[in-house]
Amino acid sequence: MGYDTDAAAEQPITELTSEESWQLLGSGALGRLALSVSGRVDIFPVNYVVHEGKVYFRTAEGTKLVELTIHRDVTFEVDEISENTGWSVIVHGTARRLQKLSEVAAADELPLRSWLATPKFNYVEITPTEITGRRLVFGNEPDR
Template sequence: MNAAPDPVVNLTDDQCWAVLSGCKVGRLVTCVDRHPEIFPINFVTDGRSIVFRTAEGTKLFTVTIGSEVAFEVDGWDGTGGWSVIARGAAEQVRGDSEIDHLETLPLRPWVPIVKTHWVRIVPTEVTGRQFHFGPEPEKDYSLTSG
């Protein structure tokens, strides 16, 4: 008899990067003056970093004044789901040669807004989990105190 897979499996660092590389949309989390902000963004990976484009505004401002960010992608299908979170520093890319390199990546704005600012997130920590869907197990009431 085959045992059911563990319902939650931690992903390795390489598996987390494979998931990130296969995604197009994620959520950037910043914090300014103890107020969190969450922005959906389209992005690409560049080596072991996450790159996105943005226009002037709150997203760029929050990255400029507080470089520590979190970034999350997730998804699911009929059998399970997954989530990857990257934490680290974000910085606006300013060097011409680096911008020239980034311009070669497959990243274009999804909305008709000129986005001339490039931001790179260099994670210090990447974690992920895979979830296998299934029915909820019956609760064992003998384990509860009462």
């Protein structure tokens, strides 16, 4: 996806379309899952894959999985930064642990492999309710 940084210099923050946001979300590999339980927000880095309009990741038993069963509403963020530009995509949605054998078998076929040498037998699916994104062009702060 080409981007005209000269034109963007006059507008350093550009709202992305839904289509652009989905394309960038699909190009990433590491995102941040934000959960709020009992008034406290936790953020977990997870590797993920996008498939048929949903976000999937694997996790072991623990805090993340427990919190998802308490409060299924989540926020998922992905970003990328280069020397002069960056982007960020935020997904709001509902998460659930895949439990049906057919769902787990289908998730096993996705190109989603654990980055850490720890067993992760649980698949989580995020169904987005909203996706937004921004493209950023970095530069010097204007004179005050």
